[in-house]
Amino acid sequence: MSSKISWINKELLKQINRSIGWVGIIYLLALLFALPLEILMLSSRDEQGYYRQFKNLFEINADLLMLITIIVPIGLSIFLFRYLQVKQTSDLIHSLPMKREKIFYHYSIAGILYLIIPVLLTGVVLLIQYGVLDVSMYYQPEEVFIWMGITSLINIVLFTAGAFVGMLTGLSAVQGVLTYIFVVFPAGILILFSVNLKYFLLGFPREYFMNKEIEKYSPLTRQVSFGQHLLSGKEVIFYIIIAIILYFASLWIYKKRKLEGVSQALAFPFLKPIFKYCVSFCVMMLGGAYFGAMQDTWPWIVFGYAAGALVGYILAEMLIQKSWRITFHWKGLGIYIAAMLVLGLLIHFDVFHYEKKLPEASKVERVHISQGYYDYLRGNDYTEIERPRYLAGRENIKNVIALHKAIVSHPSSRIIPPEKSRSVFIAYELKNGKKLVREYRIEKDSFKNQLSDIYSSEEYKKTRYDVLNVDNGMAEKITFSFEGPFNRKASVTEPEKISKLMELIKSDILNQSYEDMENSEDSPYQINILLNNDKTIYVPLSKNYSTLINYLKQEKIFQEIELKPEDISSIMVAKDSDFNKFSGDKSLEQRFEEMTKEGKVVKIDAESEIKQMIDDALWSSGQQYVVAIHYKGVNDLDIRWIGKNGIPERIIAELK
Structure with a gap:
């Protein structure tokens, strides 16, 4: 009977262990420091009542745990497959009487074990710690198994991603950079698309897409929310499938890879144009997004796209040619620019009918x-x-x-x-x-x-409006207040008056016009309604609520909180355009002082004019004039804005 050669090559495993075994040891020590030791320190605090509540183990030393998970799996894949990036080592390993898939299995399985075993050992320590110490306020045994499972899964996904990229490149540094780009690419490209499409597609809801849990599209960013939301069953299945695909894709690419790929930025020639245009496209969108956010004008956005495309193209060429003294391929850049112009025109002219789409x-x-x-x-x-x-x-x-x-x-x-x-x-x-x-x-x-x-x-x-969705009988107390430098409040607790006030508040809100609603929330007067379930409703007391205000004046309530002309020493008025010119790092007082020197400010101290101004001044910007109110006994200025109709004619004439 013929003997069979063992599938496991002990000498190769020894070589692997000598090369990267230290990574597993460091990983184990880091995990023990981040969790068991941290929990031990927390539990040994002498302060009474010093018990932090954690939803799960991922919240304990969260920043350090996340940093470890980000660095170790990808770093291990770089060290483990470095033999593919160094010619002498590559020649030595591939000269062994072993098929490539067997070599790959040895290295990859060893790497996975170096990631899983430290996690399992840390989990065992946590379970022993739970059994001998009173740490139940920090975690429960079932949480340890959840932590081990999720951490191991994320480690394997990141490791297989690093292995996959390692098969495509011949430089370890490039492998590291491209791996991080690869794992954040789904989330990153969605953000770039969301930011840039708003410039081309009328109605594109950028914030809606950017906030649809984009962090879930990358195992790196997904870790940020582990403390609040663990992986769902669908996510676990998805990550398992991704890890399997990356693992066997890495094996398939490895078997196709030529030894000449050593020291090449990209081991396969057909990847070079793909890489070059992808980098150009991403940097182009980044440039457009940056200048769009900074300047928000079409000339700067176009400049951002042009500069980004050129910079991205040059950087990709430098990486491929491994030199800053590159041979520039103008033809390739011309093809890229032409393709981007065609794409831009297709989106601009809405050939996909996105902008005109309306539902029935x-x-x-x-x-x-x-x-x-x-x-x-x-x-x-x-x-x-x-x-x-x-x-x-x-x-x-x-x-x-x-x-x-x-x-x-x-x-x-x-x-x-x-x-x-x-x-x-x-x-x-x-x-x-x-x-x-x-x-x-x-x-x-x-x-x-x-x-x-x-x-x-x-x-x-x-x-x-919240107040329209509650019964009048739910209100227990209504407080009216002036939101300014004076602490003025008036409360109503009588059930009959509260019921009457609720009816008036609702009636005035329902009778508001569109124009009234636009300015109703910009009021210095507030209404706080305390309900019998201890919840509070906040309603701005708009000057448009005439019926309510008349009733409050009749009941001598409004007079207790009203801002009166005698509360104000003076008001300064200036054009909003002049106010913006004197911005910078100056305080409000300095800005008005400089505008006064240049004759850009008119000061008001007549009570009749002050009365008109404080009734019409708004806190929201966008009006033609800015108003600085100086209250008596208060040093700070109160800045508001006002339209042309709220200013006396003589002031408008002086500010022309």
């Missing part, structure tokens, strides 16, 4: 409309009261679609300065379960008629 009213189940994505995102997390987020009335759905149609039919500009624009966020939920989400920046004075049709409806107002 009959197919819409409900729709959300607000002034931004974060209002949609936070929903009921933004308030203590359960309030509707969507409009389901057929008339409102038709009105939102009419507004949407008007916006896409008359796009005034794709880039509007923030001070001249407002955001409109629309999210349709269709009857087939799909969503259609768009976000626009429109000029503030545009589409008033369409917005008014929506804003004036009771259904919409209930999505915006």
